[in-house]
Amino acid sequence: MSETTAATTVPYASPASRAGNPYVSEPQDYDAILLAGFGGPEGQDDVIPFLRNVTRGRGIPDERLEEVATHYRHFGGVSPINDQNRQLRAALEAEMRRRGMTHPVYWGNRNWDPYLEDVVREAAAAGHHRILAVATSAYSSYSSCRQYREDFARALESTGLQETVTIDKVRQFFDTPGFVEPFAEGLRTALAEVTAEGHDPEQIRVLFATHSIPSADALRSGPEELNLGEGGAYAAQHRAVAERIFSDLRADGADGAEATWELVYQSRSGSPSTPWLEPDVCDRIAELPAENVTAVLIVPLGFLSDHMEVLWDLDEEALEAAAEAGLRAIRTPTPGSHPRFVAGLVDLIEERIAARPPAQRPSLTELGPWYDVCRPGCCENARLGFKPAAAGCAP
Numbered sequence: 532m533s534e535t536t537a538a539t540t541v542p543y544a545s546p547a548s549r550a551g552n553p554y555v556s557e558p559q560d561y562d563a564i565l566l567a568g569f570g571g572p573e574g575q576d577d578v579i580p581f582l583r584n585v586t587r588g589r590g591i592p593d594e595r596l597e598e599v600a601t602h603y604r605h606f607g608g609v610s611p612i613n614d615q616n617r618q619l620r621a622a623l624e625a626e627m628r629r630r631g632m633t634h635p636v637y638w639g640n641r642n643w644d645p646y647l648e649d650v651v652r653e654a655a656a657a658g659h660h661r662i663l664a665v666a667t668s669a670y671s672s673y674s675s676c677r678q679y680r681e682d683f684a685r686a687l688e689s690t691g692l693q694e695t696v697t698i699d700k701v702r703q704f705f706d707t708p709g710f711v712e713p714f715a716e717g718l719r720t721a722l723a724e725v726t727a728e729g730h731d732p733e734q735i736r737v738l739f740a741t742h743s744i745p746s747a748d749a750l751r752s753g754p755e756e757l758n759l760g761e762g763g764a765y766a767a768q769h770r771a772v773a774e775r776i777f778s779d780l781r782a783d784g785a786d787g788a789e790a791t792w793e794l795v796y797q798s799r800s801g802s803p804s805t806p807w808l809e810p811d812v813c814d815r816i817a818e819l820p821a822e823n824v825t826a827v828l829i830v831p832l833g834f835l836s837d838h839m840e841v842l843w844d845l846d847e848e849a850l851e852a853a854a855e856a857g858l859r860a861i862r863t864p865t866p867g868s869h870p871r872f873v874a875g876l877v878d879l880i881e882e883r884i885a886a887r888p889p890a891q892r893p894s895l896t897e898l899g900p901w902y903d904v905c906r907p908g909c910c911e912n913a914r915l916g917f918k919p920a921a922a923g924c925a926p
C-alpha cells in the first residue's frame with residue numbers, strides 16, 4: 532500500500548496556488564461521495580467492543596475505558612452519533628439532488644458498523660471507483676484528519692481494492708461559512724439571552740470548547756512547513772475561527788459581543804503523564820467566579836453534532852461545574868444538519884469536482900482555504916509515526 536493513492540491525478544503544487552498549497556487543478560470525475568463518520572455504539576452490548584475499536588493500540592488506561600463506558604451506559608449504551616450521521620447523509624443527498632448532482636452518497640464509520648471497509652466494498656461492487664470523502668471533522672490533527680485517511684487506506688488494503696478504487700477527501704472546513712455560521716448564530720442568541728437577563732459583557736465569558744489531543748500531536752498537526760507554534764494548526768484553526776466569530780458579532784454591535792472569549796479543551800484521555808492541550812473546560816469554569824464572571828457560554832466549536840462528547844462532557848460535566856460555581860450557563864448548538872452546514876458541505880464537494888482555484892473558495896480566516904491534498908508527513912501521530920494514508924500526495 533503506498534502513500535500516494537491520488538498521486539497520479541493530483542499535481543503537487545500549482546504555481547497559481549498559495550505557496551505550498553496543493554489543490555486539484557483538473558476537474559475530477561468522482562463517481563461516489565462517502566460521508567466518513569466516527570461511529571458509536573447502538574446498544575449496551577456494543578459499548579465495550581466499540582471502545583476497544585477506538586483505542587486499539589493507543590495505550591488508553593483501562594480505568595479510563597471503564598469511566599467512558601459509564602457515559603454510554605447512562606444513555607442505554609446508545610450514542611446518538613450514528614443517527615445524526617444518517618440524517619446528515621440524507622440531507623447531503625437531498626441537497627445534491629436539488630442541485631442536479633446524481634452521485635450516490637454512502638456513509639461509513641471508522642469505529643463502528645457500517646464500517647468503512649464494508650461500504651467501500653459495496654461502492655466498488657456497484658461500479659464506483661473514484662470516491663470523494665467528506666469526514667465529519669473540521670480541523671487538522673492526527674485524530675481529526677490523518678486518522679480518517681489512514682482508515683481509508685486500511686479499508687482499501689483489507690478489501691484488496693487499493694489498485695482499483697481511490698478515496699480523496701475534501702479539505703478541512705473549519706473556516707467555511709457553512710460550518711461557522713451555525714455556531715455564530717447560536718452564540719448570538721445566547722449572548723442576547725444572558726444580556727437580557729442583566730449580565731454585563733464583562734460578566735460574561737465565552738468558552739470555545741474542543742477535544743483535547745496530545746500536545747505532541749497538536750505540534751505536528753497540519754503540514755510540517757507551516758510551523759504555527761505550540762498547539763500547531765489544530766489550536767491555530769480554532770482560535771482563528773473564534774476570533775472571526777467575535778469580530779463579526781462586534782462589527783454588528785450584537786448584544787454581549789464585548790464579552791471575553793477563550794479556547795478550552797475537554798474529554799482528555801491517555802496517560803496523565805502525557806501532556807495534552809489545556810486548560811480543561813471544567814477547570815476554567817471553576818475559576819470564573821473569582822474573575823467576576825456571572826454567566827458562561829460554552830460553544831462546542833470542535834464538534835459537528837450533539838454526540839457523546841457534547842451530551843456528556845459538556846451537558847453533564849461542564850454544566851454541572853457551572854452550577855457548582857453558581858454561574859448561569861448555556862451550551863450553544865452544534866451544526867448538526869443545519870441547512871447552511873449541509874449546503875456548505877455540498878459547496879465543498881462542488882469546488883473539488885470543479886477544481887476551483889483557492890481564490891474562488893470560501894474561507895473566513897487567513898489560514899484558509901485549507902489544502903485539498905495532504906503531504907506525506909501532514910498530521911502524523913507523534914508516537915505511532917508513519918502509517919500509510921489515502922487522500923495524500925507524493926513529496
Ligand SMILES: CC1=C(CCC(=O)O)c2cc3nc(cc4[nH]c(cc5[nH]c(cc1n2)c(C)c5CCC(=O)O)c(CCC(=O)O)c4C)C(CCC(=O)O)=C3C
Nearest residue numbers: 569571585589599610612668674675742744800838839840
Ligand atoms: C480530535 C478528536 C475528535 C474530534 C474530531 C472528530 O470528530 O473526529 C474526537 C471525536 C470523537 N471522539 C469520540 C469518542 C472517543 N474518543 C476517544 C479517544 C480519543 N479521542 C481523541 C480525539 C478526538 N476525538 C483522542 C486523541 C483520543 C485518545 C485515543 C486516541 O488517540 O485515539 C475515545 C476512547 C475513550 C476515551 O479515552 O475517551 C472515545 C470513546 C467520538 C464519538 C462520540 C460518540 O460516540 O457519540 C467522537 C465524535
Ligand SMILES: [Fe+2]
Nearest residue numbers: 674742798840
Ligand atoms: Fe475522541
